[in-house]
Amino acid sequence: MIGSRTGAQEVQHMPLDLQPGDVYAGNIRIHRVLGTGSFAHVYEVETPGYPERLALKLTREPVSSGEQAQRALREITILRSLTNPHVVRTFDCGLRPDGHIYLLMDLLYGQTLEQEHRFDEPLDPVRAVTIVHQACLGLAEAHAMGVVHRDVKPENVFIEHDGKVKMLDFGLARSWDGSPVVGIDASESHLIVGTPHYSQPEQLRTRVLTPASDVYSLATILYELLTARTPFFPQTPLPALREELRHKPTEWLRAHARRPAVPLDRCPGGEGLPDSLVRGVARALDKDPDKRPPNAGAFANVLGLVLHRDMGIHVAAKLRVLNPDDTVVERLFLPGSYRIGSGRRCEIKLRDDSVPRVHAVLEWGGTPGRPHLRPLHDDGSVKVNDRVVHTAVELGREDEFSVGSTRMAVVTG
Numbered sequence: 565m566i567g568s569r570t571g572a573q574e575v576q577h578m579p580l581d582l583q584p585g586d587v588y589a590g591n592i593r594i595h596r597v598l599g600t601g602s603f604a605h606v607y608e609v610e611t612p613g614y615p616e617r618l619a620l621k622l623t624r625e626p627v628s629s630g631e632q633a634q635r636a637l638r639e640i641t642i643l644r645s646l647t648n649p650h651v652v653r654t655f656d657c658g659l660r661p662d663g664h665i666y667l668l669m670d671l672l673y674g675q676t677l678e679q680e681h682r683f684d685e686p687l688d689p690v691r692a693v694t695i696v697h698q699a700c701l702g703l704a705e706a707h708a709m710g711v712v713h714r715d716v717k718p719e720n721v722f723i724e725h726d727g728k729v730k731m732l733d734f735g736l737a738r739s740w741d742g743s744p745v746v747g748i749d750a751s752e753s754h755l756i757v758g759t760p761h762y763s764q765p766e767q768l769r770t771r772v773l774t775p776a777s778d779v780y781s782l783a784t785i786l787y788e789l790l791t792a793r794t795p796f797f798p799q800t801p802l803p804a805l806r807e808e809l810r811h812k813p814t815e816w817l818r819a820h821a822r823r824p825a826v827p828l829d830r831c832p833g834g835e836g837l838p839d840s841l842v843r844g845v846a847r848a849l850d851k852d853p854d855k856r857p858p859n860a861g862a863f864a865n866v867l868g869l870v871l872h873r874d875m876g877i878h879v880a881a882k883l884r885v886l887n888p889d890d891t892v893v894e895r896l897f898l899p900g901s902y903r904i905g906s907g908r909r910c911e912i913k914l915r916d917d918s919v920p921r922v923h924a925v926l927e928w929g930g931t932p933g934r935p936h937l938r939p940l941h942d943d944g945s946v947k948v949n950d951r952v953v954h955t956a957v958e959l960g961r962e963d964e965f966s967v968g969s970t971r972m973a974v975v976t977g
Contacts, residue, residue, distance in 0.1 A: 594607050620667070642706065649936070650698050654667055673724055674724040678719045689841075694727075702731035707778070711734075717759045764780045775858060779858075786845060786848075790837065796820070798831040868898035872896075881977075906919045906920070906921055915970070923939070936957065936959070945968050947965060950966075
Protein backbone atom coordinates (compact mmCIF):
# COMPACT_ATOMS: atom_id res chain seq x y z
CA MET A 565 0.00 0.00 0.00
CA ILE A 566 1.07 3.56 -0.61
CA GLY A 567 0.34 5.78 2.34
CA SER A 568 1.37 9.29 3.24
CA ARG A 569 2.22 10.46 6.72
CA THR A 570 -1.51 11.22 7.06
CA GLY A 571 -2.56 7.75 5.89
CA ALA A 572 -3.68 8.38 2.30
CA GLN A 573 -5.31 5.50 0.49
CA GLU A 574 -3.46 3.39 -2.07
CA VAL A 575 -3.53 4.81 -5.58
CA GLN A 576 -3.72 2.18 -8.28
CA HIS A 577 -1.79 2.43 -11.57
CA MET A 578 -0.56 5.99 -11.05
CA PRO A 579 2.94 7.50 -11.22
CA LEU A 580 4.74 7.39 -7.88
CA ASP A 581 6.39 10.31 -6.16
CA LEU A 582 7.03 9.01 -2.66
CA GLN A 583 8.34 11.28 0.08
CA PRO A 584 9.94 10.67 3.50
CA GLY A 585 7.34 9.24 5.87
CA ASP A 586 5.25 7.61 3.14
CA VAL A 587 4.61 3.87 3.33
CA TYR A 588 4.72 1.61 0.30
CA ALA A 589 3.31 -1.91 -0.05
CA GLY A 590 1.86 -1.80 3.44
CA ASN A 591 5.10 -1.98 5.44
CA ILE A 592 7.99 -0.34 3.57
CA ARG A 593 8.56 3.09 5.12
CA ILE A 594 10.34 5.71 3.00
CA HIS A 595 13.18 7.37 4.90
CA ARG A 596 14.65 9.54 2.14
CA VAL A 597 14.95 9.85 -1.63
CA LEU A 598 18.35 8.63 -2.85
CA GLY A 599 18.04 9.36 -6.54
CA THR A 600 15.82 9.59 -9.58
CA GLY A 601 16.53 8.38 -13.10
CA SER A 602 14.57 8.26 -16.32
CA PHE A 603 13.23 4.83 -15.45
CA ALA A 604 13.10 4.52 -11.65
CA HIS A 605 13.26 6.20 -8.25
CA VAL A 606 15.59 4.91 -5.52
CA TYR A 607 14.70 5.34 -1.84
CA GLU A 608 16.27 4.57 1.51
CA VAL A 609 13.68 2.50 3.36
CA GLU A 610 12.93 0.68 6.59
CA THR A 611 11.45 -2.79 6.12
CA PRO A 612 10.17 -5.25 8.75
CA GLY A 613 12.36 -8.32 8.94
CA TYR A 614 15.57 -6.49 8.06
CA PRO A 615 17.61 -5.00 10.91
CA GLU A 616 19.24 -2.36 8.71
CA ARG A 617 17.82 0.06 6.19
CA LEU A 618 17.71 -1.05 2.58
CA ALA A 619 17.40 0.61 -0.81
CA LEU A 620 14.14 0.36 -2.75
CA LYS A 621 14.35 0.78 -6.52
CA LEU A 622 10.88 1.42 -7.92
CA THR A 623 9.79 2.10 -11.48
CA ARG A 624 8.57 5.69 -11.85
CA GLU A 625 5.56 4.75 -13.96
CA PRO A 626 3.38 1.64 -13.86
CA VAL A 627 4.85 -0.81 -16.33
CA SER A 628 2.64 -0.62 -19.39
CA SER A 629 4.89 -1.61 -22.29
CA GLY A 630 6.70 -4.84 -23.07
CA GLU A 631 10.05 -3.06 -23.30
CA GLN A 632 9.65 -1.46 -19.87
CA ALA A 633 8.76 -4.80 -18.36
CA GLN A 634 11.65 -6.53 -20.10
CA ARG A 635 14.15 -3.95 -18.87
CA ALA A 636 12.99 -4.25 -15.28
CA LEU A 637 12.73 -8.03 -15.33
CA ARG A 638 16.13 -8.25 -17.02
CA GLU A 639 17.79 -6.38 -14.18
CA ILE A 640 15.96 -8.51 -11.62
CA THR A 641 17.03 -11.72 -13.37
CA ILE A 642 20.67 -10.68 -13.53
CA LEU A 643 21.03 -9.21 -10.06
CA ARG A 644 19.40 -12.19 -8.38
CA SER A 645 21.86 -14.54 -10.10
CA LEU A 646 25.06 -12.63 -9.25
CA THR A 647 26.90 -13.49 -6.06
CA ASN A 648 30.23 -11.65 -6.10
CA PRO A 649 30.81 -8.85 -3.57
CA HIS A 650 31.31 -6.18 -6.24
CA VAL A 651 27.64 -6.18 -7.29
CA VAL A 652 24.82 -4.89 -5.08
CA ARG A 653 22.80 -7.67 -3.38
CA THR A 654 19.08 -8.02 -4.09
CA PHE A 655 16.82 -9.33 -1.30
CA ASP A 656 13.37 -9.14 -2.84
CA CYS A 657 11.79 -8.05 -6.10
CA GLY A 658 8.68 -8.37 -8.20
CA LEU A 659 5.67 -6.73 -9.83
CA ARG A 660 3.26 -4.96 -7.45
CA PRO A 661 -0.54 -4.90 -7.96
CA ASP A 662 -0.23 -1.16 -8.68
CA GLY A 663 1.80 -1.97 -11.82
CA HIS A 664 5.20 -0.90 -10.45
CA ILE A 665 8.22 -3.19 -10.43
CA TYR A 666 10.45 -3.02 -7.38
CA LEU A 667 13.85 -4.26 -6.20
CA LEU A 668 14.78 -4.29 -2.51
CA MET A 669 18.58 -4.06 -2.33
CA ASP A 670 21.56 -3.37 -0.12
CA LEU A 671 21.75 0.25 0.97
CA LEU A 672 25.15 1.49 -0.12
CA TYR A 673 27.02 4.18 1.77
CA GLY A 674 29.30 6.24 -0.41
CA GLN A 675 28.94 7.80 -3.83
CA THR A 676 29.36 7.04 -7.49
CA LEU A 677 32.70 7.51 -9.20
CA GLU A 678 31.17 10.43 -11.09
CA GLN A 679 30.34 12.11 -7.79
CA GLU A 680 33.61 11.25 -6.04
CA HIS A 681 36.02 12.36 -8.76
CA ARG A 682 35.44 15.35 -11.01
CA PHE A 683 37.96 14.13 -13.64
CA ASP A 684 39.55 17.57 -13.58
CA GLU A 685 42.96 16.24 -12.55
CA PRO A 686 44.65 12.84 -12.67
CA LEU A 687 43.80 10.47 -9.85
CA ASP A 688 46.58 8.71 -7.96
CA PRO A 689 47.52 5.79 -10.29
CA VAL A 690 47.24 3.12 -7.59
CA ARG A 691 43.78 4.38 -6.64
CA ALA A 692 42.68 4.57 -10.28
CA VAL A 693 43.84 1.05 -11.13
CA THR A 694 42.32 -0.33 -7.92
CA ILE A 695 38.90 1.18 -8.70
CA VAL A 696 38.76 -0.20 -12.24
CA HIS A 697 40.21 -3.53 -11.09
CA GLN A 698 37.32 -3.95 -8.66
CA ALA A 699 34.81 -2.85 -11.32
CA CYS A 700 36.22 -5.61 -13.52
CA LEU A 701 35.60 -8.13 -10.75
CA GLY A 702 32.02 -6.89 -10.50
CA LEU A 703 31.44 -7.64 -14.18
CA ALA A 704 33.49 -10.83 -14.43
CA GLU A 705 30.72 -13.06 -13.07
CA ALA A 706 28.13 -11.53 -15.39
CA HIS A 707 30.45 -12.00 -18.36
CA ALA A 708 31.04 -15.63 -17.42
CA MET A 709 27.25 -16.05 -17.49
CA GLY A 710 27.05 -14.58 -20.99
CA VAL A 711 25.76 -11.14 -19.97
CA VAL A 712 27.03 -7.79 -21.28
CA HIS A 713 26.35 -4.71 -19.12
CA ARG A 714 26.34 -2.27 -22.09
CA ASP A 715 26.26 0.89 -19.97
CA VAL A 716 29.59 0.97 -18.12
CA LYS A 717 30.25 4.58 -17.06
CA PRO A 718 31.35 6.43 -13.90
CA GLU A 719 27.73 6.92 -12.79
CA ASN A 720 27.36 3.12 -12.60
CA VAL A 721 30.55 2.55 -10.58
CA PHE A 722 29.73 2.97 -6.87
CA ILE A 723 32.47 3.49 -4.27
CA GLU A 724 31.57 2.67 -0.68
CA HIS A 725 33.08 4.50 2.28
CA ASP A 726 35.56 1.65 2.85
CA GLY A 727 36.76 1.86 -0.76
CA LYS A 728 34.96 -1.24 -2.02
CA VAL A 729 33.57 -0.83 -5.54
CA LYS A 730 30.20 -2.17 -6.69
CA MET A 731 28.74 -2.11 -10.19
CA LEU A 732 25.23 -0.68 -10.59
CA ASP A 733 22.36 -0.67 -13.08
CA PHE A 734 22.09 -3.79 -15.20
CA GLY A 735 18.90 -2.47 -16.79
CA LEU A 736 20.45 -2.31 -20.28
CA ALA A 737 22.28 -5.63 -20.01
CA ARG A 738 21.74 -8.31 -22.62
CA SER A 739 22.71 -11.88 -23.29
CA TRP A 740 25.28 -12.22 -26.08
CA ASP A 741 25.76 -16.00 -26.26
CA GLY A 742 22.29 -17.41 -25.86
CA SER A 743 22.15 -17.40 -22.06
CA PRO A 744 18.59 -17.10 -20.71
CA VAL A 745 18.38 -13.39 -19.93
CA VAL A 746 15.08 -11.56 -20.38
CA GLY A 747 15.13 -9.47 -23.56
CA ILE A 748 16.63 -9.60 -27.02
CA ASP A 749 20.20 -10.62 -27.75
CA ALA A 750 22.89 -7.96 -27.50
CA SER A 751 23.81 -8.45 -31.14
CA GLU A 752 20.28 -7.85 -32.42
CA SER A 753 19.84 -4.24 -31.38
CA HIS A 754 20.17 -1.67 -34.17
CA LEU A 755 20.16 1.40 -31.92
CA ILE A 756 23.04 2.99 -30.07
CA VAL A 757 22.81 1.80 -26.47
CA GLY A 758 24.46 3.09 -23.35
CA THR A 759 26.24 6.43 -23.11
CA PRO A 760 28.03 7.75 -26.25
CA HIS A 761 30.96 9.04 -24.18
CA TYR A 762 31.75 5.44 -23.15
CA SER A 763 30.50 3.72 -26.28
CA GLN A 764 32.56 1.26 -28.34
CA PRO A 765 33.73 1.23 -31.98
CA GLU A 766 31.56 -1.79 -32.74
CA GLN A 767 28.43 0.28 -32.05
CA LEU A 768 28.92 1.89 -35.49
CA ARG A 769 30.52 -1.12 -37.14
CA THR A 770 29.17 -4.59 -36.45
CA ARG A 771 26.66 -3.59 -33.74
CA VAL A 772 27.66 -6.82 -31.98
CA LEU A 773 28.37 -6.21 -28.30
CA THR A 774 30.32 -8.79 -26.30
CA PRO A 775 32.07 -8.74 -22.90
CA ALA A 776 35.03 -7.16 -24.72
CA SER A 777 32.75 -4.15 -25.30
CA ASP A 778 32.45 -3.61 -21.56
CA VAL A 779 36.25 -3.98 -21.30
CA TYR A 780 36.62 -1.09 -23.76
CA SER A 781 34.39 1.14 -21.61
CA LEU A 782 36.30 0.18 -18.46
CA ALA A 783 39.59 1.04 -20.17
CA THR A 784 38.19 4.41 -21.24
CA ILE A 785 37.27 5.19 -17.63
CA LEU A 786 40.72 4.10 -16.43
CA TYR A 787 42.45 6.28 -19.05
CA GLU A 788 40.41 9.29 -17.94
CA LEU A 789 41.11 8.64 -14.26
CA LEU A 790 44.84 8.45 -14.94
CA THR A 791 45.09 11.55 -17.16
CA ALA A 792 41.92 13.66 -16.78
CA ARG A 793 41.83 13.48 -20.60
CA THR A 794 40.04 11.27 -23.07
CA PRO A 795 42.08 8.92 -25.31
CA PHE A 796 40.86 10.70 -28.47
CA PHE A 797 41.14 14.40 -27.63
CA PRO A 798 44.20 14.38 -25.35
CA GLN A 799 44.96 18.09 -25.63
CA THR A 800 41.64 19.15 -24.09
CA PRO A 801 40.96 18.71 -20.35
CA LEU A 802 38.08 16.33 -19.88
CA PRO A 803 35.62 18.70 -18.11
CA ALA A 804 35.96 21.22 -20.96
CA LEU A 805 35.56 18.51 -23.59
CA ARG A 806 32.45 17.13 -21.89
CA GLU A 807 30.88 20.55 -21.96
CA GLU A 808 31.85 21.10 -25.59
CA LEU A 809 30.34 17.76 -26.71
CA ARG A 810 27.42 17.73 -24.29
CA HIS A 811 24.88 17.95 -27.11
CA LYS A 812 27.00 16.29 -29.79
CA PRO A 813 26.78 12.54 -29.14
CA THR A 814 27.81 11.69 -32.69
CA GLU A 815 31.20 13.33 -32.09
CA TRP A 816 31.86 10.83 -29.31
CA LEU A 817 30.73 7.96 -31.52
CA ARG A 818 32.94 9.06 -34.42
CA ALA A 819 35.92 9.39 -32.09
CA HIS A 820 35.46 5.87 -30.75
CA ALA A 821 35.03 4.46 -34.24
CA ARG A 822 37.71 6.39 -36.15
CA ARG A 823 40.20 8.28 -33.99
CA PRO A 824 43.22 6.31 -32.75
CA ALA A 825 43.65 6.15 -29.00
CA VAL A 826 46.69 8.13 -27.92
CA PRO A 827 48.92 5.90 -25.73
CA LEU A 828 48.77 6.72 -22.05
CA ASP A 829 52.42 7.72 -21.83
CA ARG A 830 52.00 10.23 -24.66
CA CYS A 831 49.04 11.97 -23.06
CA PRO A 832 49.56 14.93 -20.72
CA GLY A 833 49.40 13.54 -17.20
CA GLY A 834 50.23 10.00 -18.27
CA GLU A 835 54.00 10.26 -18.15
CA GLY A 836 55.86 7.80 -15.96
CA LEU A 837 53.16 5.15 -15.77
CA PRO A 838 54.34 1.51 -15.83
CA ASP A 839 54.88 0.11 -19.32
CA SER A 840 52.69 -2.87 -18.47
CA LEU A 841 49.81 -0.53 -17.64
CA VAL A 842 50.32 1.49 -20.83
CA ARG A 843 50.29 -1.70 -22.91
CA GLY A 844 47.32 -3.18 -21.05
CA VAL A 845 45.14 -0.10 -21.52
CA ALA A 846 46.17 0.21 -25.18
CA ARG A 847 45.15 -3.38 -25.79
CA ALA A 848 41.82 -2.88 -24.03
CA LEU A 849 41.15 0.19 -26.23
CA ASP A 850 41.85 -1.62 -29.50
CA LYS A 851 39.25 -0.88 -32.17
CA ASP A 852 39.03 -4.61 -32.87
CA PRO A 853 37.22 -6.33 -29.96
CA ASP A 854 38.97 -9.60 -30.81
CA LYS A 855 42.30 -8.00 -29.86
CA ARG A 856 41.13 -6.81 -26.42
CA PRO A 857 41.07 -8.86 -23.22
CA PRO A 858 38.00 -11.00 -23.96
CA ASN A 859 36.14 -10.20 -20.75
CA ALA A 860 36.33 -8.27 -17.50
CA GLY A 861 37.92 -11.21 -15.69
CA ALA A 862 40.84 -11.20 -18.11
CA PHE A 863 41.26 -7.42 -17.78
CA ALA A 864 41.11 -7.78 -13.97
CA ASN A 865 44.01 -10.20 -14.16
CA VAL A 866 46.04 -7.71 -16.22
CA LEU A 867 45.40 -4.92 -13.72
CA GLY A 868 46.02 -7.19 -10.72
CA LEU A 869 49.47 -8.00 -12.06
CA VAL A 870 50.18 -4.29 -12.57
CA LEU A 871 49.20 -3.54 -8.98
CA HIS A 872 51.31 -6.34 -7.58
CA ARG A 873 54.41 -6.28 -9.77
CA ASP A 874 54.70 -2.66 -10.88
CA MET A 875 52.97 -0.58 -8.21
CA GLY A 876 54.23 -2.37 -5.13
CA ILE A 877 50.79 -3.17 -3.80
CA HIS A 878 51.20 -6.57 -2.20
CA VAL A 879 47.84 -7.94 -3.12
CA ALA A 880 48.91 -11.48 -3.94
CA ALA A 881 48.25 -14.74 -2.15
CA LYS A 882 49.33 -18.27 -3.01
CA LEU A 883 47.26 -20.96 -4.66
CA ARG A 884 48.35 -24.39 -3.46
CA VAL A 885 47.38 -27.22 -5.83
CA LEU A 886 47.50 -30.94 -5.03
CA ASN A 887 47.33 -32.76 -8.37
CA PRO A 888 45.80 -36.24 -8.81
CA ASP A 889 49.34 -37.69 -9.01
CA ASP A 890 50.08 -36.25 -5.53
CA THR A 891 52.46 -33.58 -6.80
CA VAL A 892 52.08 -30.20 -5.09
CA VAL A 893 52.39 -26.92 -6.97
CA GLU A 894 52.28 -23.39 -5.54
CA ARG A 895 51.60 -20.41 -7.74
CA LEU A 896 51.14 -16.68 -7.31
CA PHE A 897 47.46 -15.86 -6.87
CA LEU A 898 46.47 -12.28 -7.68
CA PRO A 899 43.06 -10.69 -7.18
CA GLY A 900 41.04 -11.47 -10.27
CA SER A 901 38.72 -13.98 -11.89
CA TYR A 902 40.04 -17.42 -12.81
CA ARG A 903 38.38 -20.16 -14.83
CA ILE A 904 39.12 -23.67 -13.57
CA GLY A 905 38.99 -26.67 -15.89
CA SER A 906 40.83 -28.73 -18.47
CA GLY A 907 40.47 -26.26 -21.34
CA ARG A 908 43.42 -24.44 -22.86
CA ARG A 909 41.96 -21.02 -22.00
CA CYS A 910 41.48 -21.78 -18.31
CA GLU A 911 43.69 -19.67 -16.07
CA ILE A 912 43.84 -22.61 -13.62
CA LYS A 913 44.34 -25.61 -15.90
CA LEU A 914 43.83 -29.00 -14.31
CA ARG A 915 45.61 -32.24 -15.12
CA ASP A 916 42.29 -34.02 -15.20
CA ASP A 917 40.64 -34.68 -18.57
CA SER A 918 37.48 -35.90 -16.86
CA VAL A 919 36.75 -32.32 -15.79
CA PRO A 920 34.86 -30.20 -18.36
CA ARG A 921 36.84 -27.56 -20.19
CA VAL A 922 35.55 -24.80 -17.90
CA HIS A 923 34.14 -26.22 -14.69
CA ALA A 924 34.26 -23.51 -12.01
CA VAL A 925 35.30 -19.92 -11.44
CA LEU A 926 37.48 -18.66 -8.56
CA GLU A 927 37.19 -14.91 -7.89
CA TRP A 928 39.05 -12.76 -5.41
CA GLY A 929 38.96 -9.00 -4.87
CA GLY A 930 42.02 -8.99 -2.60
CA THR A 931 42.41 -8.58 1.14
CA PRO A 932 40.61 -8.24 3.45
CA GLY A 933 37.99 -10.01 1.34
CA ARG A 934 37.90 -13.75 0.83
CA PRO A 935 37.83 -15.68 -2.46
CA HIS A 936 34.54 -16.91 -3.89
CA LEU A 937 34.23 -20.27 -5.65
CA ARG A 938 31.42 -20.67 -8.17
CA PRO A 939 30.58 -24.06 -9.75
CA LEU A 940 29.46 -23.93 -13.36
CA HIS A 941 28.25 -27.54 -13.52
CA ASP A 942 25.92 -29.11 -10.97
CA ASP A 943 27.40 -32.61 -11.10
CA GLY A 944 28.72 -32.85 -7.54
CA SER A 945 32.39 -32.61 -8.49
CA VAL A 946 33.02 -29.18 -6.91
CA LYS A 947 33.50 -29.45 -3.16
CA VAL A 948 34.58 -27.34 -0.20
CA ASN A 949 36.07 -29.33 2.68
CA ASP A 950 34.78 -32.48 0.94
CA ARG A 951 31.20 -31.23 0.90
CA VAL A 952 29.51 -30.73 -2.47
CA VAL A 953 28.59 -27.13 -3.30
CA HIS A 954 26.03 -26.19 -5.91
CA THR A 955 26.16 -22.39 -5.71
CA ALA A 956 28.83 -19.76 -5.12
CA VAL A 957 30.45 -19.89 -1.69
CA GLU A 958 32.93 -17.70 0.18
CA LEU A 959 36.07 -19.62 1.12
CA GLY A 960 37.25 -19.29 4.71
CA ARG A 961 40.91 -18.94 5.62
CA GLU A 962 41.28 -22.65 6.43
CA ASP A 963 39.03 -24.00 3.66
CA GLU A 964 40.22 -26.47 1.07
CA PHE A 965 38.31 -27.01 -2.14
CA SER A 966 38.40 -29.52 -4.96
CA VAL A 967 37.40 -29.60 -8.59
CA GLY A 968 37.25 -33.15 -9.82
CA SER A 969 40.23 -34.97 -8.31
CA THR A 970 42.36 -31.83 -7.89
CA ARG A 971 42.50 -30.27 -4.43
CA MET A 972 43.35 -26.60 -3.85
CA ALA A 973 43.64 -23.95 -1.17
CA VAL A 974 44.16 -20.19 -1.23
CA VAL A 975 46.85 -19.21 1.27
CA THR A 976 46.85 -15.56 2.34
CA GLY A 977 49.02 -13.58 4.74
